[in-house]
Amino acid sequence: MNRREFIKLSSLLGAGAAVSPLLLTGCSAHPLPGSGQVSRTPTFCDMCFWKCAGFVYREDGEPWKIHGNDNDLHSEGRLCTRGTAGLGNYEDPDRLQKPLLRVTGADGRQTFREASWDEALDFITGRMKSIAENHGADRFAMLNHGYGAHHFSHLMRAWGSGSRAEPAFAQCRGPRDVGFKLTFGEGLGSPERTDMEHSRCIVLIGSHIGENLHNGQVQTLANAWRRNATVITVDPRFSVPAGKSKYWLPIKPGTDLALLLAWMHVLIDEGLYDRDYVQRHATGFEQLKEHVARYSPEWVYLETGIQPELIRTTAREMAASAPATLIHPGRHTVWYGDDTQRSRAIAILNALLGSWGRKGGLYIQEKVRLPKFPLPAYPKPKSDFRAAHGARYPFAYKGVSNAIIEASIGEDAHYKGLLVYGTNLPMTIPGIRPQLKAAMDSLELVVVVDTMPSEITGYADVVLPECTYLERYDNLRNSGERHPSLALRMPVFEPRHESKPGWWIARELGHRLGLQKYFPWKDYSEVLDWQLKQVGSSLQEMQKIGVKNFPRTRPRYFVDGQPVQFRTPSGRIELYSQQLADQGFDPMPEYTRPQQPPQGYYHLNYGRMPAHTFGKTTNNALLFQLAPENTLWVNPLVASAQGIENGEYVRLANPDGIISNRIRVRVTERIRPDSVFMAHGFGHRSRRLRLTHDVGADDSELMTNVKVDPIMGGTGMRGNFVTIVRETA
Ligand code: SF4
Missing domain, CATH: 3.40.50.740 (Rossmann fold)
Incomplete structure (x- = not known):
């Protein structure tokens, strides 16, 4: 076998058609859209994994627009920016x-x-x-x-x-689902079982919902704000949800676990946890109490930079709204290599607040019992x-x-x-x-x-x-949800x-x-x-309705007085995990101080932007118009020290000598001086992706310091550092 050379598709294939003017203007060829013969076909979106159902409208057989399906729980009749731009994928002249x-x-x-x-x-x-x-x-x-x-x-x-x-x-939600399975016997599913439509307090720790556009979830969070629910956001950045929250905790990167343990400490120390729920459903409380005793807010302040009084105040806010308090489990959870334990800590905190199986916390999902097409066994x-x-x-x-x-x-x-x-x-x-x-x-x-x-x-x-x-x-789409439903994707x-x-x-x-x-x-x-x-x-x-909703056959929440069997070995919520102990891991989450950046380097924080689903959508002409490139968030103190101007293009270099593509600087106080931030999905090298080729920088190529989670193999990506290289330097 010859060595397989990497083939640059650009040099081998003729140029495709030019980008359609329709896609670049977003206007139909008709002077009055909708004045021709209109037909509609159901689908569910593939622009991300949320699978919102909608209808694709054609006018005189030509593509016109995509709208959400009013009967759909995932979209509530509204698609996000990317969902409405699905026609851009269909019409992309760079398609294979x-x-x-x-x-x-x-x-x-x-x-x-x-x-x-x-x-x-x-x-x-x-x-x-x-x-x-x-x-x-x-x-x-x-x-x-x-x-x-x-x-x-x-x-x-x-x-x-x-x-x-x-x-x-291994690159996204594995640690979260393993952490929750070890604790409650079940993962979170997709869409997650978060009952934000009824939450009175929501804690977002490392989760920037709103920039991370999971449609139904964004809508329920927006409704929570409308209802004046308390939102506590923990993020090194003043993210979009941080800007709308009652509390913003600008934590030092990599120290979430210390904060989570301090919150448990306060709930137990001040007797604010749901004693009855824990007694009825959990095992290992005494070990947990002893374990978190040393994580006082004063000690944790030195690690996280969050004032002890703020730690106490936010813990009391959570307890005041419990069990309708949701510590959001997040979705992308591969950060520092101890990510299963970090997710375990989130799960345990939810357990102390009594929110699993309770209204406003984490509900019981149900899907349609859909028989499999009869086929021989594999x-x-x-x-x-x-x-x-x-x-x-x-x-x-x-x-x-x-x-x-x-x-x-x-x-x-x-x-x-x-x-x-x-x-x-x-x-x-x-x-x-x-x-x-x-x-x-x-x-x-x-x-x-x-x-x-x-x-x-x-x-x-x-x-x-x-x-x-x-x-x-x-x-058929058949996700566990608030109530069972089916959705159809068919050829338009x-x-x-x-x-x-x-x-x-x-x-x-x-x-x-x-x-x-x-x-x-x-x-x-x-x-x-x-x-x-x-x-x-x-x-x-x-083919007519696109989505069919079915009634629930069991309650969405635990019923008072009815016994609950968790799918753990003990049949209870496992605050102390014998399964982990048996495999030589910490049975309860332990905090380890993260590696710090060398002199002149910054924590490389990455995330998403609302207009794109990573690199999957950056060549879509409709979305490219909205967000053609990513930017590098830089604190003004850093910019001033290095003489960097807002809007200037720089490159990033990591300690292993990897140098990124050019990226435009956004100077903003919304990020800590020890960190920079960029959206993932840019910096494509494939020349056949003609719109997005070489535009923006790729964070993943800078991540050579990956911390693998020994519990489940997740690739922790947040322990990477970069320095800023000026083009003129
Ligand atoms: S959230 Fe947006 S991109 Fe994702 S499936 Fe729904 S409409 Fe499509």
């Missing part, structure tokens, strides 16, 4: 258009050439069979992100592979993702993407083939670029399925162009160019692999119609 196959020219140079679907699919299945014969079907792994991945997950399981991982676990794989973990990460109940990449390096590597669906690994997994390249040199087959020519496509043997969510059926338009729906690609691969019995449908709508009929609906009905 045809299958591409890696070839080596006479001069030894590797390039892509366009291929027919038959040729591309035959190539893939030929290599998959060869890997299965020589090593086993389980040696083919998948890394994925996005709802459409379920078609390929089905293919992998039918083929006998049990190794799948999504960066959403074969049992010879190994699964745990083969990549070895003895590490005992509480990783899902695959850890870095581990799968590391287990793909070298001739003796466990994995021989990789399918990458909808995730741009070089910009998604920090500190992994050398390993990613080494894995790409070793693997016998790399397949990328995507809609856009993101950086990862440059490593593929075969690139398969999937059509966008507006051109395909996917599984024919797939553009030669792109194909994921279900079609998976079925074609399956048939070539001899797996026809797992793919008995001609069209995926047959599966959806069958399922819908089992619950008293039909595809025909859903």
